[in-house]
Amino acid sequence: MPDSKLTFEANRLPGADQVVDRLPSVFRLQSIARFPFDERHTLCQAALFHEQASLKVEWLCRQPDNRLTVGALVAIRWLGRPVSTMGAVRISRLVKLERPEASLDPFTTVLHSWVKDRALVARATQLWEELGRPLQHLFNAVFWDHHRFERYLDGPSSLAGHHNGRNGNFRHAVEVAERARALASHHPEAHLPVLIASSLLHDAGKAEEYRFNGRFRCFEMTERGALLGHKHTVLEWIAAARAQHRVILPEAHYLALLHAITAAKGAPDWLGLREPLSLDAHILSMVDRLSGQADLVARNAPVRGGFGAYHRHLRGRPYVLRE
Numbered sequence: 001m002p003d004s005k006l007t008f009e010a011n012r013l014p015g016a017d018q019v020v021d022r023l024p025s026v027f028r029l030q031s032i033a034r035f036p037f038d039e040r041h042t043l044c045q046a047a048l049f050h051e052q053a054s055l056k057v058e059w060l061c062r063q064p065d066n067r068l069t070v071g072a073l074v075a076i077r078w079l080g081r082p083v084s085t086m087g088a089v090r091i092s093r094l095v096k097l098e099r100p101e102a103s104l105d106p107f108t109t110v111l112h113s114w115v116k117d118r119a120l121v122a123r124a125t126q127l128w129e130e131l132g133r134p135l136q137h138l139f140n141a142v143f144w145d146h147h148r149f150e151r152y153l154d155g156p157s158s159l160a161g162h163h164n165g166r167n168g169n170f171r172h173a174v175e176v177a178e179r180a181r182a183l184a185s186h187h188p189e190a191h192l193p194v195l196i197a198s199s200l201l202h203d204a205g206k207a208e209e210y211r212f213n214g215r216f217r218c219f220e221m222t223e224r225g226a227l228l229g230h231k232h233t234v235l236e237w238i239a240a241a242r243a244q245h246r247v248i249l250p251e252a253h254y255l256a257l258l259h260a261i262t263a264a265k266g267a268p269d270w271l272g273l274r275e276p277l278s279l280d281a282h283i284l285s286m287v288d289r290l291s292g293q294a295d296l297v298a299r300n301a302p303v304r305g306g307f308g309a310y311h312r313h314l315r316g317r318p319y320v321l322r323e
Helices: 016-022 118-129 133-142 145-155 168-184 192-201 224-228 230-244 251-264 279-300
Strands: 025-038 042-051 053-061 073-077 083-085 086-090 094-095 210-213 220-223
Touching: 053 094, 073 168, 118 168, 118 192, 133 192, 133 230, 133 251, 145 168, 168 192, 168 279, 192 251, 192 279, 230 251
Parallel strands: 053 086
Antiparallel strands: 025 042, 025 073, 042 053, 073 094, 083 086, 210 220
16 A cells, blocks of 8 residues: 555645534445554545535544444544545544434435435435434334345335336335325325335335345345245334334324234235224325336336236236327
């Protein structure tokens, strides 16, 4: 490594104090590298990401923190007034955030390598902002594990059906939440925060239902997905997040959220499932189906109108008017 990369001789950043005050308090770790510095120290260099600011930092440490891995949420511990060193800002260290922060919008830290469609990420941010603090805390607690959050954003909603490409499940969740919000605006009996939260979470368990097979370059069903399914998985996550991180959510809201996610129209009594009783559950069921059907129709529709390609989930060929 060239000596110029190891020196800490640097100029002070102009208006450094004001810059620090305007920086986000939490970043997503985009990359990290460690290099020998001297007999006692390691030089650590990292790239940090937030929609409001991205920066490169470096610091010296005696014992590298192996918890600092790509995708983790971190906070900067500053070393006096910030100085720039060969394009990197010298800091004291990075701290991995172990407990979820209710005030952090996690979609502002989504790496570009996870989701390239930034308009989709911005739409998710608008939905998260409408959850209210208790459900924001719950959502963040469910997805504070960055591996789980990445799989939620990256994976498909099905293997051969609707939204079956990369980011498919995330796109489906945003579509469902937006359509549910629009429909609920006409009905005061709907509870918008619960409805949006249930829309964003209803298929979240598919992050553990499908896993990418690098050898065959495709997604495939996991053992958990085959044995339990995504509904059981997301219920486990919600219950564990609420208990472990002491999420203060009114019991009525908690039950309404779970009911909206699990209620099933026409399910036989012996399955132990419940018919939709809340308007939130009815709306979620309708827009969930609409989002899936619309995606299949769009992908199989003819260019010039008329009948399109057959798809077994549509049970026929979609008919579209283009005039």
